[in-house]
Amino acid sequence: MSFLEFLGTMPGALNLGLIWAIAGIGVYITFKILDIPDLTVDGSFITGGLVSSIIIINGGHFMLALLLGFIAGLLCGMVTGLLHTLLGIPAILAGILTQLALWSVNLIITKNKSIVSIPVASYQTIMSQSNPYDALWKCVIIVGLIILVLYWFFGTKLGCSIRATGNNQKMSKAQGINTKLNIVIALALSNGIVGLSGAVYTQYYGMAEINMGKGAIVICLSAIVIGGLIFSKFAKNFAVRLSSVIVGSVIYYIIYQSVINFGLEPNLMKLFTAIVVAIFLGVPYVKRHYIDGLAKRHQNRKIRSGGN
């Protein structure tokens, strides 16, 4: 493959990176702000996408499809939140339960079809992969808007109390914050954004598939981790930290696309993804414990042998 051909695939990678960045930002709310690993994402991403594609096929406007995709995700998150707060099920299990249930719900939505396709010729969508440059600026606008809205939201009294809830529940309760309500709100909002991401994704691809969200949580987490690693030194501002997710997601997809371009078998992609995420998750630990530790040991050895 020539270098030009390789460059030609980049807008597609960029678009995918930006679309997944939306989901990444959603996961950021639970993973970083609320400090809860939420596995509903794998389900709510598909649900958002399926709902939006069904709306479009039935003649709905694409903006309405996006909105309903968002709301579908919102409801998924709410279920997880209620399972966690009302029934006291550990958050990670509540997420898995919702995800499991969503598999059947998704099949009900599609009326037992595994693929819902939206032919570009007959339906209008917000963006399409056949026009990647048009999609690119639309993606940038959507992501920018979401970051703006979230920046505002987490600066309000409610957002601030959600941050406090994720940070220190004991303190939050003592300060009169309804932590259970806040957890439900944050989980709903997070999954709503993930559902929106799924809706954009299906409109971009022109089809929704029942399996497309598998491993969504891993992609989102890798976006957060990669972005966090790159921005760790100078990300103090909340908007900058959210933007780091975009950078992480885009980098992930550029690596992904490059590897595919260099001829890696698609079946090996999941293995590759896991390895990439493991590397990025492990880097800070390896640096702290092995590289810095070795240096310290070396220093001590030097002192001992030189001193006496």
Next chain:
Amino acid sequence: MLELRNISKYFNKNTPSQTIALDDLNLQIKPKEFITVIGGNGAGKSTIMNIISGSTEPDKGMVLLNDYDITFMSEHKRAPYFGRVFQDPMSGTASDMSILENMTIAYGRGKLHSVFRWFMNKKDKEYFVELLKTLDLGLENRLMEKVGLLSGGQRQALTLLMATMRQRPSERIIKRDFVRFSETDKSKAKEEVEKAFLEAKKKRKEALKELKTSGLTKEEFKSKRDLINNEYKDKIYKFDLTKQILLLDEHTAALDPKTAQKVLDLTEKIVNENELTTVMVTHNMKDAIRYGNRLIMLSHGKIVVDVSGEEKKKLTVEQLLNMFQVASKDDTMSDSAILGD
């Protein structure tokens, strides 16, 4: 006034390892009392605090706040009435948030506000700086720094400030809880409180109008205006069923002696200045005698010593230690070994 009536609390209930934490305990806390609570490990000190603040429910008995039953009121709903400082300096503040954000959250306690309002406020910020200056720790210059970067003593001092910065609920909370606590007719209570508030507001408005046209000098005007405002507040606060109670759960136990002393002095200053009702759990007998105007000793979930006023002032550590040994004859060895230094 806060009252604990016949409170019992068991741990591991209905299992062979059932232990009793509080045993039919009765306690009345009157306004402006500063109570120090001492007792050995497992005597039930922390359980009392948890039951008052609502983080655990008693198995038997009632918690009454000004004769209103709050036994099963959730923790965050009773937060307006209790300022709390915990033993662990990490517990009282959100470490990933800035000093300013922490104080803003604390300032929102006991206040119903629009949830979508931007949380920072220039006027509030100036007030926070003033408050932080009283701590004399230089925190007023570090408003934007994360609380996680502060030392344990600084965090405890900040938590103390946060627990006491809003001592009176806002008007809306007063209204809400007057209705909530009225046991007879809720709609009647609502009408009553609304009417009283409206009347007070109207009266203040008229008085201020009159004042503006009266042509007084600036100083006179100011003092008169303050008088009118205070009169209004007095009327409103007549419906306030509560005044905040400060709960200190061994808040200096995790600090080094010098810092602990500083935090304790600060506590005394804040409590005295604001005439707060306070309950302080401590492990240190000297502190228990030195601070406060009433002393309670717990043993096996029961109050064994309760002294106040002049009697408490005369108390010495030796006397207290004797009392403790008499009270807990069964297992003096373990407990006195811990308490006796």
